Amino acid sequence: MSSTCLSSVLTHANLTMYHTGIADVQQQQQQQQQQQQLNALSGSNAAHVFGPAYSCGINTGQWYKQTSPHSWTAENVLEWISDHVESTKFDASTLSLNSCTMDGSALCQMSQEQMIGIFGPQLGPHLLHNLQEHKTKYELQSLSGPELNETCQLLDSFLHNLNFQNFQTFPLLSTVRIGIDEEPVLKREVVYSEDLSTFTVGPVTPLQEDYLSDNQSDSEYSSSSNSLLCSFSGHSSPESASGESDPEFSYPLISKANIKSEKGETRLKRPRGRPPKVNKGQSSGSVYECPKKNKHVPRGTHLWEFIRDILVHPEKNQGLMKWEDRREGVFKFLKSEAVAQMWGQKKKNNSMTYEKLSRAMRYYYKREILERVDGRRLVYKFGRNSSGWKVEELGVNI
DNA sequence: TAGGAGTTTCCTGATT
DNA sequence: TAATCAGGAAACTCCT
Numbered sequence A: 001m002s003s004t005c006l007s008s009v010l011t012h013a014n015l016t017m018y019h020t021g022i023a024d025v026q027q028q029q030q031q032q033q034q035q036q037q038l039n040a041l042s043g044s045n046a047a048h049v050f051g052p053a054y055s056c057g058i059n060t061g062q063w064y065k066q067t068s069p070h071s072w073t074a075e076n077v078l079e080w081i082s083d084h085v086e087s088t089k090f091d092a093s094t095l096s097l098n099s100c101t102m103d104g105s106a107l108c109q110m111s112q113e114q115m116i117g118i119f120g121p122q123l124g125p126h127l128l129h130n131l132q133e134h135k136t137k138y139e140l141q142s143l144s145g146p147e148l149n150e151t152c153q154l155l156d157s158f159l160h161n162l163n164f165q166n167f168q169t170f171p172l173l174s175t176v177r178i179g180i181d182e183e184p185v186l187k188r189e190v191v192y193s194e195d196l197s198t199f200t201v202g203p204v205t206p207l208q209e210d211y212l213s214d215n216q217s218d219s220e221y222s223s224s225s226n227s228l229l230c231s232f233s234g235h236s237s238p239e240s241a242s243g244e245s246d247p248e249f250s251y252p253l254i255s256k257a258n259i260k261s262e263k264g265e266t267r268l269k270r271p272r273g274r275p276p277k278v279n280k281g282q283s284s285g286s287v288y289e290c291p292k293k294n295k296h297v298p299r300g301t302h303l304w305e306f307i308r309d310i311l312v313h314p315e316k317n318q319g320l321m322k323w324e325d326r327r328e329g330v331f332k333f334l335k336s337e338a339v340a341q342m343w344g345q346k347k348k349n350n351s352m353t354y355e356k357l358s359r360a361m362r363y364y365y366k367r368e369i370l371e372r373v374d375g376r377r378l379v380y381k382f383g384r385n386s387s388g389w390k391v392e393e394l395g396v397n398i
Numbered sequence B: 001t002a003g004g005a006g007t008t009t010c011c012t013g014a015t016t
Numbered sequence C: 001t002a003a004t005c006a007g008g009a010a011a012c013t014c015c016t
Helices: A006-020 A024-041 A046-050 A052-056 A074-087 A104-108 A112-140 A145-161 A206-215 A256-261 A303-312 A336-346 A354-366
Strands: A321-325 A330-333 A379-382
Touching: A074 A104, A074 A112, A303 A321, A303 A336, A303 A354, A303 A379, A336 A354
Parallel strands: none
Antiparallel strands: A321 A330, A330 A379
């Protein structure tokens, strides 16, 4: 993954311009750079370039998302477009910088037809939908309590009914949190649909409740966002202030990819294992410094139980995994990254990947909770120390 | 507060 | 070449 992206380039450029009163020549250079970045997105998988975590704006300093679309600058608009180019894997070669150059006010006045005309039938509706979300988000800040909740539900239903299921997941109002930390905050969960490209909003079913049970008491859990689950904070909470999404507190998060991207240059080799814990309030300035999760995550379901539950509840399965040999307990990941994301969601860890999940799975071999299935990718088998999946235990017919 | 359990994160190298 | 597997190492959170 590239360590630079259009968003950060633009943000940096904005701040630079603000502070120095940059000259026209430099603006032209910047525009050229922006166009080059847009072009760079075309023909390549933007999601690979930026990674899923970027699609909701973390780590990029996308402070424009904290302001009303009406007050976006032209650069903000461009940045916003580039975000969605990447999230929809849209071929940006069909976009010209000129057509994308407008401020937030002009953007908000555009009709659906105009959006489609400029951005095409794929990106246009997607942008329109997201713009509506941004606009509504700031309109909702003047509301509160039950009124907000009701409005949010209505809008959720409305947004959910929009047919954008071919796009990657983006946040609904159900994930908007408004209020200060001391007060009960509005936070409803989302449950992924069959292919995880969409999610369900609304009353939580008992089965869904299983998934979400660990999240019920996490009122302290604040905004964090990724491509699958995004929460916005209407106001900066103490936690969000130290989190990823607060523009004023954007940390120089150094990812694995970032380090790799600097290979061959003055690369600081990362020591093995997890970076050392940074004490509260201590700003070490270390390159390993990153937003720290200080949420209390009650230990609940273990990973293998989470996997088992997906398998034994077809309604939870959603095509993520399947039994290869039901009686022997052999199963296969069909959507490994999706399962990892769900596991990450459950553990409130947005950076979970299949690679990490599989490492945890491999630790189960020693404990005989899982057994190796040699030569078969994404295939595992429950071991003798696992339970709750056997046909006899469940009394199911196969 | 220490220590264990269960991950999580990062890494290198091998295999598919 | 990318994805996956394998496993070492160390840090993390939670629980007792």
